[in-house]
Amino acid sequence: MNTIYLDNNATTKIDPLVLKEMMPFLTDYYGNPSSMHKFGGQVSSDIAKARHNLASLLNAQPDEIIFTAGGTESDNTAIYSALEAQPEKKHLITTRVEHPAILNVCHHLEERGYEVTYLNVDEKGRLDLEELRGALRPDTALVTIMYANSETGVIFPMHEIAKIVKERGIILHTDAVQAVGKIDINLEKLPVDYLSLSGHKIHGPKGIGALFVRKGVSFRPHLRGGHQEHGRRAGTENTAAIVGIGKAAELAQINMEIENTGVKHMRDTLEKGLLKTIPDAIINGDTENRLPNTTNISFKHVEGEAILLMMDGHGIAASSGSACTSGSLEPSHVLRAMGVPFTFAHGSIRFSLSRFNSDDEIKVVLKELPPIIKRLREISPYKNEESTPRSCSCK
Numbered sequence: 152m153n154t155i156y157l158d159n160n161a162t163t164k165i166d167p168l169v170l171k172e173m174m175p176f177l178t179d180y181y182g183n184p185s186s187m188h189k190f191g192g193q194v195s196s197d198i199a200k201a202r203h204n205l206a207s208l209l210n211a212q213p214d215e216i217i218f219t220a221g222g223t224e225s226d227n228t229a230i231y232s233a234l235e236a237q238p239e240k241k242h243l244i245t246t247r248v249e250h251p252a253i254l255n256v257c258h259h260l261e262e263r264g265y266e267v268t269y270l271n272v273d274e275k276g277r278l279d280l281e282e283l284r285g286a287l288r289p290d291t292a293l294v295t296i297m298y299a300n301s302e303t304g305v306i307f308p309m310h311e312i313a314k315i316v317k318e319r320g321i322i323l324h325t326d327a328v329q330a331v332g333k334i335d336i337n338l339e340k341l342p343v344d345y346l347s348l349s350g351h352k353i354h355g356p357k358g359i360g361a362l363f364v365r366k367g368v369s370f371r372p373h374l375r376g377g378h379q380e381h382g383r384r385a386g387t388e389n390t391a392a393i394v395g396i397g398k399a400a401e402l403a404q405i406n407m408e409i410e411n412t413g414v415k416h417m418r419d420t421l422e423k424g425l426l427k428t429i430p431d432a433i434i435n436g437d438t439e440n441r442l443p444n445t446t447n448i449s450f451k452h453v454e455g456e457a458i459l460l461m462m463d464g465h466g467i468a469a470s471s472g473s474a475c476t477s478g479s480l481e482p483s484h485v486l487r488a489m490g491v492p493f494t495f496a497h498g499s500i501r502f503s504l505s506r507f508n509s510d511d512e513i514k515v516v517l518k519e520l521p522p523i524i525k526r527l528r529e530i531s532p533y534k535n536e537e538s539t540p541r542s543c544s545c546k
């Protein structure tokens with residue numbers, strides 16, 4: 152049975168063209184790009200090409216791109232860089248709905264004496280920009296706000312955020328791992344200082360990412376050692392993966408239009424079809440400002456994990472959002488921050504599509520899912536409860 156893969160915000164399939172581009176670097180071209188001989192030098196021009204492709208996708212300069220080992224490293228590097236560059240400033244601002252690669256760094260920093268402001272979101276997952284404005288302080292070292300939410304697809308108004316933060320001269324980082332390749336990002340017009348992205352979220356390989364650091368903005372390396380990446384990230388380059396993310400960036404640019412037409416159309420068909428055939432279902436998040444590939448739907452009185460298991464039995468792969476500890480019955484931190492009622496939050500499913508999905512696959516989901524929900528509701532222990540506030544204690 153072929154899997155219908157609708158979990159592209161967790162990771163994506165490597166585009167076959169990316170793999171083809173990478174293969175020679177795992178076989179014949181194994182030279183170290185730092186070596187003096189031709190064997191190494193040749194590889195270094197392929198790295199330069201990849202850097203150029205990434206810069207071009209973001210409308211940045213190639214020397215503003217630092218390769219890292221993924222989105223997590225880029226996020227960590229950005230935060231620690233801003234703090235180390237301004238040791239007298241002990242305050243950070245972020246949001247309640249960030250990826251753990253941001254939130255857990257912030258929690259760690261709180262234990263080390265930093266103060267962190269976590270901005271709230273409303274019931275649609277939107278920020279209050281006045282709350283952001285009010286949170287900025289003279290000792291704020293960094294504002295780090297994600298571009299688009301992995302679980303709901305909600306896009307934050309990054310241009311307005313940048314205007315507010317940069318007026319005060321504070322360093323601004325955005326985790327754009329979910330936004331890159333799905334929506335247009337033009338760093339010549341968008342004055343963020345640091346931006347994180349990841350290879351495996353854009354049909355490239357895992358374990359490779361990049362951090363954009365705007366020219367002239369303070370930067371302190373997270374990894375020290377050799378002189379790779381102009382001394383900004385030490386360690387022998389992961390050449391095959393770098394070539395892979397470069398090709399993925401090139402293809403993302405070419406396919407951006409498809410993301411916003413074909414992929415969006417499939418997502419909308421899925422969403423409308425499910426709302427029409429399944430009662431007591433709601434969409435989570437601001438549908439006006441949302442990634443074209445994502446929908447997060449809650450089905451009242453059913454457990455997301457049960458839905459996932461039954462869909463899995465039909466070869467459909469999706470996600471229940473990130474339950475904070477696997478096996479726990481706590482709804483995701485994002486839905487809790489949005490105040491989604493308990494009876495809905497537990498039954499939430501995230502479908503995230505890609506250009507490798509087809510209309511036929513969406514038809515299969517529309518046929519298989521309604522009877523699954525019906526059956527689970529028949530056996531649900533909650534079906535007679537209304538909004539029982541079973542407490543959520545998970546941090």
Ligand SMILES: *Cc1c(COP(=O)(O)O)cnc(C)c1O
Pocket residue numbers: 160161220221222223224226250252297301326327328329349350351352358359360
């Ligand atoms: C996946 C993801 C990350 C982590 O990226 P890795 O390359 O897996 O380390 C960070 N932020 C967001 C928003 C993500 O979706």
